[in-house]
Amino acid sequence: MKTLFKFLIILLFINYSCSNNEAGVDSVIDETSSQNSSEKKLKARQGLKPIGTGVMMQAFYWDVPAGGTWWEKVESKVQSWSDAGIDAIWLPPVSKAQNGAFSMGYDPFDYYDFGQYNQMGSVETRFGSKTELESLINKAHNAKLSVIADIVINHNSGGELEDNPYTGTPYYTDFNPKSGKFFRTNSDFHPNANCNSDSGVFGGFPDLSHCQPYVQDWLWKRSNSVAKYYKNVMGFDGWRFDYVKGFEPWVVREWKNAVGGFSVGEYWDGNASTLDWWSGEAQVSAFDFACYYRMRDAFQGNDLNKLKGDMLWKRNSRKAVTFVANHDTDEIYNGKLLAYAYILTHEGYPTIFYRDYEEWLSKTKLKNLIWIHNNLAGGSTSILHVDNDEYVARRNGHNNAGLVVYINNSNSWKERWIETNWSNTRIKDYTGNSNWQPVTQGGKWVKVQAPPKSYTVWSPK
Known part of the structure; x- marks a missing residue:
């Protein structure tokens, strides 16, 4: 009888809660579900x-x-x-x-x-x-x-x-x-x-x-x-x-x-x-x-x-x-x-x-x-050249070789000698916009190019 009485009390409480605080019950259910999924x-x-x-x-x-x-x-x-x-x-x-x-x-x-x-x-x-x-x-x-x-x-x-x-x-x-x-x-x-x-x-x-x-x-x-x-x-x-x-x-x-x-x-x-x-x-x-x-x-x-x-x-x-x-x-x-x-x-x-x-x-x-x-x-950035039509910068590498990016905003091909971080190294353009594969000099200088209204990105091959 005591168990039945407790059960009835619980039912009455749940019914009262549902009828008077629907949003609150939804919140409790929501929170319980949320904890299980966390x-x-x-x-x-x-x-x-x-x-x-x-x-x-x-x-x-x-x-x-x-x-x-x-x-x-x-x-x-x-x-x-x-x-x-x-x-x-x-x-x-x-x-x-x-x-x-x-x-x-x-x-x-x-x-x-x-x-x-x-x-x-x-x-x-x-x-x-x-x-x-x-x-x-x-x-x-x-x-x-x-x-x-x-x-x-x-x-x-x-x-x-x-x-x-x-x-x-x-x-x-x-x-x-x-x-x-x-x-x-x-x-x-x-x-x-x-x-x-x-x-x-x-x-x-x-x-x-x-x-x-x-x-x-x-x-x-x-x-x-x-x-x-x-x-x-x-x-x-x-x-x-x-x-x-x-x-x-x-x-x-x-x-x-x-x-x-x-x-x-x-x-x-x-x-x-x-x-x-x-x-x-x-x-x-x-x-x-x-x-x-x-x-x-x-x-x-x-x-x-x-x-x-x-x-x-x-x-x-x-x-x-x-x-x-x-x-x-x-x-x-x-x-x-x-x-x-x-x-x-x-x-x-x-x-x-x-x-x-x-x-x-x-x-x-x-x-x-x-x-x-x-x-x-x-790595860090070194700006190598900027003018009205051309922008060249070097990333100096951090757990990688780094790169040189050449942006050409003119209507014609451009070429420029720049200083890299690589000595006696063959490099390539990783964008595919140039098919050059030059070798850097002992002093790390090399000539790179970029097509009109485009860009190239150079790094060791």
């Missing part, structure tokens, strides 16, 4: 290529096809990307945003809805379902690729209208996500009782207040915080922080200290000194916008002298993530392949843009440059 996901990370030893693929572009098929499309490509020398893929924001199935994710609503809750007008995100996302991450890990999450924590969108005692006017700051995690109200946004503002707002969206302990707890401190859930449950390996101009560098630093993983910030500024400052304060990498704008000026303006300009990779190559195009900006039309030849032979961690690799440029040539980056482009 060990498998951590094990799957063993054997991943170290981030930075290869090349990152930006695995999306603005307005990829809607309809929930993008995760499946990317999954079909991860093994071939890995075979080509990619070491990580950067995904768009993966959680449910205000525009539901039509959103690119940069207007985040529920950080824990990966396409499994019916809210914001859809169940799936633009890219697919939670199940499809998990399948993609698992397939990427099996292909030895790390997966980088795009983290949007400056602003939120999709909240309900509520009175705001700090401004005296109502605003859209009442967030009630169906995941049952990270509810938000006006005190979690600027202005509030503790903080009036931070570095900046974006697009008129409610500006998340990182000074509030509740916000910090849910973003990175709690055991089921966004940071820890994304890493330990979903299986993400690193972070790309969106619009970091909107909040202080310590936010990124604290997130990184809480969960680790490769981290890079989008500090959109062409000043290399500013990028170096932000990277140092945040203690993470930064996209090298200074390099991007110098390349734009060099190749669009047909003046390679611009490549002499200051860039983050020249100041701190270990913190520079270089790129030729991304989902926000694509201004290098003339000589885009030459720009890739530049970043894939120079210091920094280079990124390939999905559409350049899969649609717009020669995949064969990009694969060749990725191979060159991964196998020859080691």
Whole structure:
């Protein structure tokens, strides 16, 4: 009888809980399932290529096809990307945003809805379902690729209208996500009782207040915080922080200290000194916008002298993530392949843009440059010659022979004597753009060449 009584009490308790806290029960079930899968996901990370030893693929572009098929499309490509020398893929924001199935994710609503809750007008995100996302991450890990999450924590969108005692006017700051995690109200946004503002707002969206302990707890401190859930449950390996101009560098630093993983910030500024400052304060990498704008000026303006300009990779190559195009900006039309030849032979961690690799440029040539980056482009950089049409630089080698890259932006073949690191050594062009195989002199000098509007990369045969 005593056993039966206990059983009835348990049934009553479960029934009461289900009827009064459905989201809470879902959360408990979700957490239990999450804990069971964490060990498998951590094990799957063993054997991943170290981030930075290869090349990152930006695995999306603005307005990829809607309809929930993008995760499946990317999954079909991860093994071939890995075979080509990619070491990580950067995904768009993966959680449910205000525009539901039509959103690119940069207007985040529920950080824990990966396409499994019916809210914001859809169940799936633009890219697919939670199940499809998990399948993609698992397939990427099996292909030895790390997966980088795009983290949007400056602003939120999709909240309900509520009175705001700090401004005296109502605003859209009442967030009630169906995941049952990270509810938000006006005190979690600027202005509030503790903080009036931070570095900046974006697009008129409610500006998340990182000074509030509740916000910090849910973003990175709690055991089921966004940071820890994304890493330990979903299986993400690193972070790309969106619009970091909107909040202080310590936010990124604290997130990184809480969960680790490769981290890079989008500090959109062409000043290399500013990028170096932000990277140092945040203690993470930064996209090298200074390099991007110098390349734009060099190749669009047909003046390679611009490549002499200051860039983050020249100041701190270990913190520079270089790129030729991304989902926000694509201004290098003339000589885009030459720009890739530049970043894939120079210091920094280079990124390939999905559409350049899969649609717009020669995949064969990009694969060749990725191979060159991964196998020859080691050590410090020495710039050997720069003028309006020609750029020649030497990588001095680190556990490899190094290389000489010759970029020719003119309309005719060019030849130039340059000093290498190799004495009495036969060298070849690893791009196949020249069939020369000269032998360096005893003093390490040699004549090399490059075809018009093209490039060559030289190293010992």
